[in-house]
Amino acid sequence: MSETPILEVENLAKSLGGKPILSGVSFTVKRGEMKVLIGPSGGGKSTLLQCLNFLHIPDAGTIRLDGQTVDARSRKGLYAYRQQVGMIFQDYNLFDHLNALDNVALALRKVKGLGRAEAEVRARAELARVGLSDKERLYPAELSGGQKQRVSIARALAMDPKVMLLDEPTAALDPELIGEVLTVIRGLAKDGMTMIMATHQMGFVRTMADEILFMQEGVVIEQGTPDMLLDVDLGSRTLDFCTHLAEFEGGA
Amino acid sequence: MNQAFDVVIGAIPYLLGGTGLTVAAVLGGMFIGLAIGLPMAVAQVYGPKPLGWLVRAYVWFFRGVPILVLLFLFYFGLFQAFSWNIDALTAATLVLGMASGAYQSQIFRGSILSLSKGQFRAASALGFTDRQAILNIVLPQALRLSLPGWSNEYSIILKDSALAFVLGATEIMARTQFVATRTYQHLALALAACGIYFILTWVGVRALRMLERYVAVPGFGPQEAR
Numbered sequence: 001m002s003e004t005p006i007l008e009v010e011n012l013a014k015s016l017g018g019k020p021i022l023s024g025v026s027f028t029v030k031r032g033e034m035k036v037l038i039g040p041s042g043g044g045k046s047t048l049l050q051c052l053n054f055l056h057i058p059d060a061g062t063i064r065l066d067g068q069t070v071d072a073r074s075r076k077g078l079y080a081y082r083q084q085v086g087m088i089f090q091d092y093n094l095f096d097h098l099n100a101l102d103n104v105a106l107a108l109r110k111v112k113g114l115g116r117a118e119a120e121v122r123a124r125a126e127l128a129r130v131g132l133s134d135k136e137r138l139y140p141a142e143l144s145g146g147q148k149q150r151v152s153i154a155r156a157l158a159m160d161p162k163v164m165l166l167d168e169p170t171a172a173l174d175p176e177l178i179g180e181v182l183t184v185i186r187g188l189a190k191d192g193m194t195m196i197m198a199t200h201q202m203g204f205v206r207t208m209a210d211e212i213l214f215m216q217e218g219v220v221i222e223q224g225t226p227d228m229l230l231d232v233d234l235g236s237r238t239l240d241f242c243t244h245l246a247e248f249e250g251g252a
Numbered sequence: 253m254n255q256a257f258d259v260v261i262g263a264i265p266y267l268l269g270g271t272g273l274t275v276a277a278v279l280g281g282m283f284i285g286l287a288i289g290l291p292m293a294v295a296q297v298y299g300p301k302p303l304g305w306l307v308r309a310y311v312w313f314f315r316g317v318p319i320l321v322l323l324f325l326f327y328f329g330l331f332q333a334f335s336w337n338i339d340a341l342t343a344a345t346l347v348l349g350m351a352s353g354a355y356q357s358q359i360f361r362g363s364i365l366s367l368s369k370g371q372f373r374a375a376s377a378l379g380f381t382d383r384q385a386i387l388n389i390v391l392p393q394a395l396r397l398s399l400p401g402w403s404n405e406y407s408i409i410l411k412d413s414a415l416a417f418v419l420g421a422t423e424i425m426a427r428t429q430f431v432a433t434r435t436y437q438h439l440a441l442a443l444a445a446c447g448i449y450f451i452l453t454w455v456g457v458r459a460l461r462m463l464e465r466y467v468a469v470p471g472f473g474p475q476e477a478r
Binding site for chain 1: 368370371373374375376377378379380381384388389392393396469470471472
């Protein structure tokens with residue numbers, strides 16, 4: 001694994017409606033790394049992920065992808081950057097008027113400029129990768145939550161992103177559908193995809209995370225491997241939070 | 253009674269000629285309204301603020317003035333003032349189109365605003381430009397949602413088009429009046445006009461309903477609320 005970081009974030013700050021949501025967030029992500037964001041809701045995880053894709057333009061700070069600083073003032077630069085950073089939303093946001101195949105193929109055609117046939121070949125390959133080859137003609141309303149999230153992952157993968165941002169990808173799912181989505185994400189990690197993921201699936205975090213960032217009130221207050229932060233003897237804030245989470249959910 | 257019947261039967265070819273003109277004015281008006289209304293809706297939702305204000309002023313004006321007044325204002329007023337000589341039917345079509353543009357813009361705006369913001373964000377996240385996101389994601393969805401409102405607008409414009417009669421356009425209403433004043437069969441001819449308008453409304457609304465079904469997407473749009 002190359003040691004040059006794929007993503008470098010420095011002193012990111014963002015206020016929304018006059019209220020500071022992120023204050024001075026910095027971290028680096030290595031190629032193939034799985035970073036997990038944990039923390040109470042309202043702690044800034046979602047805003048951080050949206051800032052990393054410039055869906056929210058940060059007020060201050062720099063983001064470097066592959067050594068290139070992103071210039072938020074250049075729309076062209078922004079559009080090009082976003083193509084390289086995949087985004088998975090909690091509520092999927094599949095395009096409601098398009099079937100699964102077109103959901104994946106549309107950006108390939110419109111953004112990457114592929115022909116229809118070429119785009120569909122690639123889209124089919126990505127749908128196969130998430131195990132949905134037989135669902136390509138179905139519309140979002142005809143898919144289960146887990147299937148929708150897998151289509152949205154296929155849609156992001158088709159753009160060949162250098163980094164994937166996942167904003168609580170299983171939070172809106174019924175418990176029995178969480179597994180299929182996490183399995184797909186595990187597969188991506190195994191294939192070497194770099195990911196930053198907000199999640200509270202602690203079993204997944206323990207086994208998959210290379211590093212945990214614990215965020216509260218817009219600041220990363222703890223940072224370390226799962227072994228470090230979830231070690232009972234160290235009494236970290238992260239562990240405390242996760243223990244409470246387990247109580248609410250009846251053991252995770 | 254027989255005489256009334258004969259008059260109506262005899263007048264049918266003449267009235268149908270007027271029907272063609274009415275249909276032309278209504279379709280033309282709907283089309284102009286679409287061509288004006290859709291960009292105005294997009295400008296009002298996504299455009300810079302000053303553009304939004306302009307759209308609001310336009311809508312405020314055309315929704316605030318009766319069609320009859322607009323017809324006089326443009327045909328006898330503005331078009332004359334600029335010595336723009338166009339026939340009554342064309343003038344009526346333009347005025348209906350401009351007024352309909354105001355109403356249609358608000359139909360489309362409502363549909364756009366009803367879409368989940370996540371649709372646009374997902375497109376942005378994939379690298380779509382704003383323009384691409386509007387053309388490929390927002391409008392295909394918003395237009396589907398607009399069809400019921402559009403069908404309503406058609407039925408309103410169709411009936412507003414009868415006012416073109418006061419400009420001297422020889423559409424349905426003008427022709428029934430013309431025959432009625434010569435034959436004194438006012439009731440029978442008014443009923444005949446009723447029948448023609450009724451059929452035009454029914455056919456148009458039916459056609460739009462069929463279009464709605466044709467472009468329907470499973471689980472999306474007005475069909476789903478039932």
